[in-house]
Amino acid sequence: MAVSLWQRLAAxxxxxxxxxxxxxxxxxxxxxxxxxxxxxxxxxxRHASLLVVTGQIPVEQSQSLAIIHDQLPHPRATLWCGGQPCFEFIAAKRAPSPQTLVASAEDLPQRIKETQKQLLSGKRQSEPDLNPDRPPAPWQGKGDHGQGGEGMMGGKPYGRPMAMMEADLRDGLMLDALEFSVGPFYHGLPAGLMASVSLQGDVILKWQVESPPFPTALPSVFVRALHQDTPLADLEIWRVRVHLQRLARMMALDGLDCAAVRTLRLAGPLPCITQAGLGALQKQVGSLEKHLRKRGFFALGAGIGELDAQQANLMGGYVGRACGMQEDARSTSKPYQALGFTVSCQDKGDVQSRRLQLFAEVHQAIALAAKAGREEVMLTHEEIETPVGRLTKRQAPKDHSEMLQSLLPGMEWREALMTLASLPVAGATREGGWQ
Amino acid sequence: MILNELLLPIFVVLITLILGAGVVDYLHHATSALGKQMSLRRSLNPLAPLYRLGLALSQQSVITEHPDRLNLRLAPALYFALAALGLAVVPWSADFIPADLVTGMVLWGAVEVLATVVIFLCGWSANAHLPLLGAYRYVSLGLSYMLVSMFVLIGVALPAESLQLSAVVESQREIWNVLRQPMGLPLFLIVGLGLTFWGPLDFASSPDLDRGISADQSGASRLVWQLARYAMLVAFSFMAATVFLGGWLGPWLPGPLWLVLKATLVLLILLWMGHNLPVMTPDKFISVAWVLLLPLSFVDLIWAGALALW
Incomplete structure (x- = not known):
């Protein structure tokens, strides 16, 4: 097959x-x-050429993944990394080929580039649809036009809901309400979270969780500290890393891509950081925070996603502390007390407070890591304060997606996603933690 | 006659928009890559826009289920046509003005209003949730910045005592409007962000909506919409350079070159804002627009009126 000029440029x-x-x-x-x-x-x-599936996809989500797959424009390909291809997805058309499997994350960038070249040069066939190209439901039902609603509104023609009038949450005016499902691979939501949403314009009327987010694996260093002596500096460095990664995702959602990538560049090499590097890191984080403050990153979250005391208590961790609660497992640990640890808090409990709290905890963790590294402090404790909440031998941080059903209605869509990005909604698992 | 008064102006407007869109694409991606501290060689590669063009043309144009096909195809063409209309009234020198309308400023105002219709059409006709939400959001916020635009543009028309853009440029021979009405350009830049749904005012295609009105576009159909959007940024930059930075006026260099340089400066400011300011929440923008920007545009107008009388 001749390769056109456009394909050569595209490569x-x-x-x-x-x-x-x-x-x-x-x-x-x-x-x-x-x-x-x-x-x-x-x-x-729709904007992608390649679908990269990371981690293991549960059987019940494989159909959603197949829908995502079919939305990619041709030529397209799928690469699986860190998990086995889910059989329902692959078995629909073919057996998994070795071409689609990537053994390690380090190989992934190179494989992505090679696969794209193969697709554009015609050496690799574009993947066919996994689902038949027909409406998910026929255009049938009651209503004047057979769409299943009233008048020209409502119903689910071809399985796609149309807007229908409902009373506005704020003033009772009858306005168009639109119902649809989001997830489990919507980029603004935690992976795995599926929800049925009713929107009036931009305002969320109803948020019904259909499936909770996938549990996230805690860094193994936190699990290890429950059972054996672990360098305290390591715990704090991993706390910095996880907090910075969370902040980067918030920045990306706000359209601050450059700042997000800069933040990830700070977070990436942290597990290998030296004592000397911690001083420089403190300065870089300070300059990043100043940069973001000037550009309104913190002010943007003011008054959004405010949690009440009960909700904050339930979530615990940095979310509770952003709400003014002095709860931190580190305050009961002797090694931390010896290092002069004090609990830092905010007072409002909104997105702004959580962003400020994360930065405050990053600064504090870098200082603790530097001091603990110099004094070679080790820690074993029955309760560990992880970046997403408290971890004990019996209990890991829990899933909080049910709380969203009462928290998100009344918020605008963007505010809801900002709120979600600022909360550790997914539960944590102790197995298979990151090394 | 036909060559000078019809074909040449059309050619200049179209070539400016198409080449300008390429420049916007290059500058946008280059500044983004530099901001992300990517390699200099890759960030500044002048052929990168061609690679992206090749990629777009190599991809399938996916069509959503039961779209309004006519309007889906018309929307980018209309948005591009609006950008061309807006650029057509901009004078390049004392002698060369593609369309020297006595109501040039009114035409630009109409471009801003009609852009709202076209952007809504683009989101609505895809027959998909996220584009529809982006379109709704854009329409609900459009009025907030269009009123500001109206007052700011009346402000620059006052010293010229005309709505003709060539007269507005002439009125800046002594002092540019950016100095005479210091609030005007910052307010007009906010209008530009709204008109092109760029950076902090990117409500129609923001990340929280998976790129909203563009969420279901791919391949060539996404390319033409992107071209139209970049073309509107170019048209706006030329308009801002004309009404606030003295247009083609300037020493030593030819007038058209001055105009291009000033428009590029405006463009760079808009791109910088796009990379460095977070996308506002719609609710906050409504408050800022009505409580702060609109009163400021009144003050700007009163200031301009007082200066004109003095």
Whole structure:
């Protein structure tokens, strides 16, 4: 097959990639791809050439993944990394080929670029649809036009809901309400979270969780500290890393891509950081915070996603402390007390407070890591304060997606996603933690 | 006659928009890559827009289920046509004005209003949730910045005592409007962000909506919409350079070159804002627009009126 001029040019462009994250996938791969040259992560499968599936996809989500797959324009391909291809997805058309499997995350960027070249040169066939190209439901039902609603509104023609009048939450005016489902691979939601949503314009009327987010794997260092002596500096460095990664995702959602990538570049090499590097890191984080403050990153979250005391108490961790609660497992640990640890808090409990709290905890953790590293402090404790909440031998941080059903209605869509990005909604699992 | 008064102006407007869109694409991606501290060689590669063009043309144009096909195809063409209309009234020198309308400023105002219709059409006709939400959002916020635009543009028409853009440029021979009405350009830049749904005012295709009105576009159909959007950024930059930075006026260099340089400066400011300012929440923008920007545009107008009388 002759390769056109456009295809030769296209082979030199950045490869647009849509990432679908599965279970036990701590977004590490996604963060790594963000920083890689000639790879562009996109928010929607329509803009992608390659679908990268990271982690294990549960059987019940495989149909959703197949829908995502079919939304990619031709020529397209799928790469699986960190999990086995889910059989329902693959078995629909063919057996998994070795071409689609990537053994390690380090190989992924190179495989992405090679696969794109093969697709454009015709050496690799574009993947066919997994689902038949027909409406998910026929245009049938009651209503004047057979769409199943009233008048010309409502109903689910072809399985796609149409807007229908409902009373506005704020003033009772009858306005169009639109119902649809989001997830489990919507980039603004935690991986795995599926919800049925009713929107009036931009305002959320109803948020019904259909399936909770996949549990995230805690960094193994936190689990280890429950059972054996672990360098306290390591715990704090991993806290910095996880907090910075969370902040980077918030920045990306706000359209601050450059700042997000800069933040991930700070977070990426942290597990190998030296004592001397911690001083420089403190300065870089300070300059990043100043940069973001000037650009309104914190002010943007003021008054959004405010939690009440009960909700904050339930979530605990940095969310509780952002709400003014002096709860931190580190305050009861002797090694931390010896290092002069004090609990830092905010007072409002909104998105702004959580963003400020994360930065405050990053600064504090760097200082603690530096001091603990110098004094070679070790820690074993029955309660560990992880970046997403408290961990004990019996209990890991829980899933909080049910809370969203009462928290999100009344918010605008964007505010809801900002709120979601600022909360550790997914539960944590102790197995298979990151090394 | 036909060559000078019809074909040449059309050629200049179209070539400016198409080449300008390429420049916007290059500058946008280059500044983004530099901001992300990517390699200099890759960030500044002048052929990168061609690679992206090749990629778009190599991809399938996916069509959503039961779209309004006519309007889906018309929307980018209309948006591009509006950009061309807006650029057509911009004078390049004392002698060369593609369309020297006495009501040039009114035409630009009409471009801003009609852009709202076209952007809504683009989101609505895809027959998909996220584009529809982006379209709704854009329409609900459009009025907030269009009123500001109206007052700011009346402000620059006052010293010229005309709505003709060539007269507005002439009125800046002594002092540019950016100095005479210091609030005017910052307010007009906010209008530009709204008109092109760029950076902090990118409500129609923001990340929280998976790129909203563009969420279901791919391949060539996405390319033409992107071209139209970049073309509107170019047209706006030329308009801002004309009404606030003295247009083609300037020493030593030819007038058209001055105009291009000033428009590029405006473009760079818009691109910088796009990379460095977060996308506002619609609710906050409504408050800022009505409580702060609109009163400021009144003050700007009163200031301009007082200066004109003095």
């Amino acid at each position: 030199r462009a950045s490869v647009p990639v849509f990432v679908a994250s599965g279970k036990d996938e701590p977004d590490e791969i996604q963060d790594m791809l963000w920083q890689t040259g000639r790879i562009k992560l996109v928010f929607t499968p």
